[in-house]
Amino acid sequence: MKFYSTNNPLYFVSFREAVFQSLPVDKGLYMPEQIPQLDRHFIDNLDTLSFEEIAFEIAQAFVEDDIPSHELRRIVEETIAFPAPVVDLKDGSHILELFHGPSLAFKDFGARFMSRVMAYFAEEGDRLLDVLVATSGDTGGAVALGFAGVPNTRVSILFPKGKVSSVQELQLCTNDANIRAIEIDGNFDDCQNLVKQAFNDVDLNHQLNLTSANSINISRLIPQTFYYFWAFSQLKKAGKERVIFSVPSGNFGNLTAGLIAQRMGLPVKHFVAATNTNDVVPRYLDGEDFQPLPAKATLSNAMDVGNPSNWSRITELFGGSRIEIAKAISAYRFSDKETQEAIASVYQQSGYICCPHTAVAWLAAQRYRDAVASDDTIVALSTAHPCKFPDVFSERIGKEVVTPNAVQALKMKSARKIEMDADYPGFRDFLLS
Numbered sequence: 327m328k329f330y331s332t333n334n335p336l337y338f339v340s341f342r343e344a345v346f347q348s349l350p351v352d353k354g355l356y357m358p359e360q361i362p363q364l365d366r367h368f369i370d371n372l373d374t375l376s377f378e379e380i381a382f383e384i385a386q387a388f389v390e391d392d393i394p395s396h397e398l399r400r401i402v403e404e405t406i407a408f409p410a411p412v413v414d415l416k417d418g419s420h421i422l423e424l425f426h427g428p429s430l431a432f433k434d435f436g437a438r439f440m441s442r443v444m445a446y447f448a449e450e451g452d453r454l455l456d457v458l459v460a461t462s463g464d465t466g467g468a469v470a471l472g473f474a475g476v477p478n479t480r481v482s483i484l485f486p487k488g489k490v491s492s493v494q495e496l497q498l499c500t501n502d503a504n505i506r507a508i509e510i511d512g513n514f515d516d517c518q519n520l521v522k523q524a525f526n527d528v529d530l531n532h533q534l535n536l537t538s539a540n541s542i543n544i545s546r547l548i549p550q551t552f553y554y555f556w557a558f559s560q561l562k563k564a565g566k567e568r569v570i571f572s573v574p575s576g577n578f579g580n581l582t583a584g585l586i587a588q589r590m591g592l593p594v595k596h597f598v599a600a601t602n603t604n605d606v607v608p609r610y611l612d613g614e615d616f617q618p619l620p621a622k623a624t625l626s627n628a629m630d631v632g633n634p635s636n637w638s639r640i641t642e643l644f645g646g647s648r649i650e651i652a653k654a655i656s657a658y659r660f661s662d663k664e665t666q667e668a669i670a671s672v673y674q675q676s677g678y679i680c681c682p683h684t685a686v687a688w689l690a691a692q693r694y695r696d697a698v699a700s701d702d703t704i705v706a707l708s709t710a711h712p713c714k715f716p717d718v719f720s721e722r723i724g725k726e727v728v729t730p731n732a733v734q735a736l737k738m739k740s741a742r743k744i745e746m747d748a749d750y751p752g753f754r755d756f757l758l759s
């Protein structure tokens with residue numbers, strides 16, 4: 327499979343180049359030259375297949391013979407080495423739990439696949455691979471844990487000071503020496519800008535073998551399609567085949583993966599995009615201009631993105647037509663107050679505790695159901711474990727949150743971070759030192 331740039335449909339690269347370059351030189355985003363079509367038989371029999379079987383089939387449709395199939399099978403199995411169950415809350419709503427990986431967030435899927443694909447390709451060369459990643463919280467932990475122990479790699483993770491939770495900070499700062507946590511005195515967009523400047527710095531790119539681990543990397547999107555199929559498979563087994571997904575969104579990578587899954591043949595009826603008050607997409611689908619704004623801090627901090635970088639991929643999938651996008655996606659925004667009320671009411675009705683991002687998706691699912699009087703099965707994607715956001719919960723709910731042992735163990739480790747201003751020359755010197 328070849329990949330092209332959204333800015334130039336005639337510019338093609340191999341999977342390997344798309345993975346290592348992350349961003350095409352023309353600053354578009356890579357997309358597969360065509361969305362692979364899965365055969366009818368596979369789709370009709372999803373409910374008879376295991377998660378591994380489903381994931382491998384999908385991965386192979388993208389990767390083709392760029393990675394030998396026994397290696398790809400290993401990569402896929404290591405990627406999804408934890409469950410992704412659909413939980414029926416018995417109040418008409420369903421939750422797809424994507425937080426059972428090592429960083430307790432759905433970004434483990436993308437990060438684990440990407441790090442293993444990079445490690446596979448990197449074995450062919452011998453230059454140190456410098457991975458740069460900006461995080462609003464969850465990407466960093468997933469990437470750090472994904473690259474932990476991967477030889478010949480060095481990871482620099484930039485995170486905004488005071489804007490990640492204590493569990494997130496622990497996950498970022500308690501890793502091996504090849505993982506460097508950098509606390510930037512600024513917000514997520516400042517972090518992302520520093521990374522972008524580094525990639526656009528021709529001289530720096532001559533000296534270092536830079537690559538990005540952000541959600542813009544095509545190898546992050548591929549594994550995120552897996553769990554849409556797997557959720558569908560679980561629901562089909564339960565006799566539910568009219569499925570709608572509600573996706574809590576920041577950079578919109580997760581939703582992009584869902585739309586790609588649908589194009590591959592998964593019969594999803596509709597998508598709901600859920601945002602916090604960083605609402606450039608809901609505004610756009612309401613008819614306003616696409617107007618990126620500085621990120622605002624909210625309780626669902628992994629979704630505090632003012633300029634969603636995957637939006638151009640979604641635009642590309644729909645040939646630039648806002649009308650077509652709006653047919654496929656309904657978008658809603660929610661305030662912190664609504665988010666907190668949702669956490670409380672889900673807990674009251676079902677005894678279930680959801681993280682603030684999940685709560686936003688749950689709210690959007692309810693809003694959509696009310697708006698269209700739909701009795702289809704709406705599944706809210708649960709993107710993180712609630713223990714990552716202890717400050718969000720009331721005392722009563724907070725007491726009920728169970729922190730997994732793996733997180734408890736991090737508290738015993740010593741934490742290291744490097745503090746830096748949001749200033750490019752300083753960051754550049756650090757990378758070269």
Ligand SMILES: *Cc1c(COP(=O)(O)O)cnc(C)c1O
Nearest residue numbers: 464575576577578579580628709
């Ligand atoms: C990253 C993240 C999101 C947003 O996902 P995008 O793919 O950037 O839209 C939502 N929830 C959590 C917990 C996240 O870490």
